[in-house]
Amino acid sequence: SSWFSKVIEGPPIEVFALNKAYAEDTFPNKVSLGVGAYRTDEGKPWVLPVVRETEKILAENESLNKEYLPVLGLESFTKAATKMLLGEESPAIIEDRAFGVQSLSGTGALRVGSEFLAKVVGLKVFYYSKPTWENHRLIFLNAGFEEAREYRYWDPKNRNLDINGFLEDLRNAPENAVIILHPCAHNPTGCDPTPDQWKQIAEVIRERRLFPFFDSAYQGFASGDLVKDAWAVRYFVEQGFEIFCSQSFAKNFGLYNERAGNLTIVMNDVMEIPKVKSQITLVVRGMYSNPPNHGSSIVSYVLSNPKLFEQWQGHIRTMSSRIIEMRKQLRQHLEDIGTPGDWSHITSQIGMFSYTGLNECQSEHMIKQHHVYMLKSGRISMCGLTPSNVEYVAQAIKETVTN
Ligand code: PMP
16 A cells, blocks of 8 residues: 555646647647747747857856745846846836735746735635636645636637626626736737737726736737737726736746746835735745746846847747747638638637637647647737748648538
């Protein structure tokens, strides 16, 4: 007998299982549209040149060492990340009401933030969009939240935002519920609220005394413009909200495995900041003690050096415009070959993912019949499309929807 004989097997994580099946597939024209990681036109991962350059500079700098970072992280990094999110002119920055906590990428920021809200502030209920990134639920429940609820988001019939359902669900939410919001490039639908819709959302959040927790995983990566992709967060801050916002540098810096992230916290009362910081210090201390240095020091270096910052902005434009171009090409091919249905959502959606509208059965058919690997929900990662496979994917979609 073993201590572990009572352990039952947990459910597989869909994207990772999909990757494995893709890797084992020997079909020469197989296509991977599962995992959300950038690929070049040649289908290869991309280490940003500015990251390579910065790594060399840091490696050569004899004055840097491997001492522990502070529990709340590298201050030059958290300051730069907070400024990148809120903008230099933000009232919260000018009034010194915002600060950052370095985290294990976006996931870690969500976890530290939600654990603080559950265990220290005592909040119990959280809401996520239906559908959302599949990890939100697990993170918040593991952090100590008691109840997970969904707000309506995607309208499958119109392949668009269900704003009325969204607002109604917020109106019916209990006071003190935390609302997880995607500021841009909603994962998995690629469909964002308009500025006017954000204003309506903010109004209900204020009226109902709900707490907005933004999850910013794609700033700059979505539109190529850091300011545009942060619009919703900045709007809430200008309107005087207290917010949490997790930030990931996985996509926009291509630092997936370095786990560079930040939790930006905006508060109303400066006097309360030291108390909050002391409690978050205890949350981090008991979880992983202090964060890693490599990724955060690269981000910090680039964000604080005007020349490298320019170069990096060029990289995010390269990545976002390649994705936008693949959207155009996919839609064009689908229409050129006369695929039944309306495919305009492919180009109106934004960011890494697209909800194709294919159902579970069709998505499975795409994998089995055509070796095009995508999620059951019909989500595809636009990054996996290249000029050499987009036509094949369009043909596969056509065959699948007419099948
Ligand atoms: N939130 C959303 C919506 C995401 O899509 C992702 C990346 N898949 C993350 C958070 C966090 O990713 P990471 O922990 O790698 O930064």
